[in-house]
Amino acid sequence: MARKGTWLVxxxxxxxxxxxxxxxxxxxxxxxxxxVKEESFLFxxxxxxxxxxxxxxxxxxxxxKRPLSVREVLDALEKASEDERIAGVILDVGFPDIGxxxxxxxxxxxxxxxAKTQKPVYAYGEMLTDATYYLALAADEIYMPPQGYLLxxxxxxxxxxxxxxxxxxNIVPELIQVEEYKNTADIFMRETMSEAHRExxxxxxxxxxxxxxxxxxxxxGFEEAxxxxxxxxGPYFGRPALDxxxxxxxxxxxxxxxxxxxxxxxxxxxxxxxxxxxxxxxxGHSAWGEEKIAIVVAEGVIVLGENxxxxxxxxxxxxxxxxxxxxxxxxxGSIRGVLFRIESPGGSGLASDIVWRETQLLxxxxxxxxxxxxxxxxxxxxxxxxxxxxxxAQPATLTGSIGVINGKFxxxxxxxxxxxINHESIQRGENANLFSSLTRFSEAQAEKMHKDTWDxxxxxxxxxxxxxxxxxxxxDAVARGRVWSGERAFRNGLVDALGGYDEALALLRKEANxxxxxxxxxxxxxKGKSFLxxxxxxxxxxPQLTLEDxxxxxxxxxxxxxxxxLLAPVAEIR
Numbered sequence: 001m002a003r004k005g006t007w008l009v010x011x012x013x014x015x016x017x018x019x020x021x022x023x024x025x026x027x028x029x030x031x032x033x034x035x036v037k038e039e040s041f042l043f044x045x046x047x048x049x050x051x052x053x054x055x056x057x058x059x060x061x062x063x064x065k066r067p068l069s070v071r072e073v074l075d076a077l078e079k080a081s082e083d084e085r086i087a088g089v090i091l092d093v094g095f096p097d098i099g100x101x102x103x104x105x106x107x108x109x110x111x112x113x114x115a116k117t118q119k120p121v122y123a124y125g126e127m128l129t130d131a132t133y134y135l136a137l138a139a140d141e142i143y144m145p146p147q148g149y150l151l152x153x154x155x156x157x158x159x160x161x162x163x164x165x166x167x168x169x170n171i172v173p174e175l176i177q178v179e180e181y182k183n184t185a186d187i188f189m190r191e192t193m194s195e196a197h198r199e200x201x202x203x204x205x206x207x208x209x210x211x212x213x214x215x216x217x218x219x220x221g222f223e224e225a226x227x228x229x230x231x232x233x234g235p236y237f238g239r240p241a242l243d244x245x246x247x248x249x250x251x252x253x254x255x256x257x258x259x260x261x262x263x264x265x266x267x268x269x270x271x272x273x274x275x276x277x278x279x280x281x282x283x284g285h286s287a288w289g290e291e292k293i294a295i296v297v298a299e300g301v302i303v304l305g306e307n308x309x310x311x312x313x314x315x316x317x318x319x320x321x322x323x324x325x326x327x328x329x330x331x332x333g334s335i336r337g338v339l340f341r342i343e344s345p346g347g348s349g350l351a352s353d354i355v356w357r358e359t360q361l362l363x364x365x366x367x368x369x370x371x372x373x374x375x376x377x378x379x380x381x382x383x384x385x386x387x388x389x390x391x392x393a394q395p396a397t398l399t400g401s402i403g404v405i406n407g408k409f410x411x412x413x414x415x416x417x418x419x420x421i422n423h424e425s426i427q428r429g430e431n432a433n434l435f436s437s438l439t440r441f442s443e444a445q446a447e448k449m450h451k452d453t454w455d456x457x458x459x460x461x462x463x464x465x466x467x468x469x470x471x472x473x474x475x476d477a478v479a480r481g482r483v484w485s486g487e488r489a490f491r492n493g494l495v496d497a498l499g500g501y502d503e504a505l506a507l508l509r510k511e512a513n514x515x516x517x518x519x520x521x522x523x524x525x526x527k528g529k530s531f532l533x534x535x536x537x538x539x540x541x542x543p544q545l546t547l548e549d550x551x552x553x554x555x556x557x558x559x560x561x562x563x564x565x566l567l568a569p570v571a572e573i574r
Contacts, residue, residue: 037276040274041275043277043278044090046068046092047094047095050073050097052297053069053297053299053524066279068279077113089119090123090124091135093124093135098131100134100208102375121139122256125142133246134212134215144247148237150237152235163191171410172410174410177189178403178457179479180480181197203485203488204398207485213227214227216230220245290519292523293339294523294524296325296338296525297343299341299344301316317344318351319350322526323354326361330367337512338370339505341372344376346381348380357387359387368390371504375398377398378483379402379481382400386464386468393497394500396486400492410437425438457479461476468494470493
């Protein structure tokens, strides 16, 4: 037995030593700059997830699970714009999981690179969607294979309505929405779109469609009406796309590479195309500027507690995590300003309010906060932004949705009729069952919930008015739960400027009294988890679903226990 114990200890020590050596290697790999050959092309392939920020995590590098981030793409293009070794940029367009806000962000960076360097940007894609074609239009030349497919056909959204399904399950949605445009509740309460829902969604699609048409027209020199006709006649295979003047040429991958070499004055038969990926290009790159600013990334559904990942909701932005980041910044004493990057459809009203309060404390401490909205910053996402000194959004950002949802789903019929499980309850206190999923609201409870929901709405609206310099009535006219494109939100006074990181950073410099030529050091918050914390997450046992979970309605619907939800009705637009 003692011998077995000794071998076990030795095995653990060897494992820890091996992991330590591997992590040290990963750290050295990250900190040693990669040599860049002369006349190399910066190459990046857009495929899958493109998060706002990826923590500087050695374990992720070690496991090969580190995706590109938006920030890395922008940093690489900025660095390349001052690098004489870089001959240009090649964009390999795949199927990135991004919205039009991020597309516009990267488009702007590519256009800035072209304008500053006068070097070529090439785009190549085997199959281009509306969004990825929109991005590729920032390139000097766009190529696809002869049998490639240009899925240029406009935007569409399909909204599911679950009321009949809930009726079939004997689940009763008792939801209060403020107000008529707060359509997240509609998908559970109704079987079809309301007029308000249709109006708001149509307006957003009109804006995004118009932005796409204008970019196509400007890129190829068409009239906007003619560009709209081309969109309406899509999609296109390779030859029709070329005939319509929507791509530069049709080339297979090897022919494309040969073309790039020939444009460099090289021989495709004897020379190789030199490329370097973004991760390698940024290795060892860091900005050690004179002045420090913080970039606080808030990404995911807003919840109380810590940042986390959820198998259903995906990324969850925890109010404790973001609030702690703001407090660290406030206590640092050397950080001149905060760029608050937001990608969120909203979530918990209470969690949103906690984060909003921290932005006010920063401003009271003389630290300016500029909010930069990504694909979505709506409802709770707008709530946490509204306390900033300045708000910046992309024209295609989905924002606004200043409204509230309250209520619950009554599941007693589901337990009794479907699972044959009966619940008995005893209570003391008239409203002890207010948020129980087993009972419907009484008349008095429904009245109370209605009043509480409207009270929260007016508090929300008053804080918008305070931050935006508007009256309550002016806010109400553009609120009532309505989602706006960034383009219309700017016209409505809900955001201050259109743009992305660069525009937000320029505004932050101005508000922090930092000259344009002052080098900035960017500090990313929340800070990434340590190697040991990440390792512990990997080896920690996963929670198992138990019979107790199945028979306790409060455990089965934890996300609906939050009394007030600020969640935008953001449907997928494709």
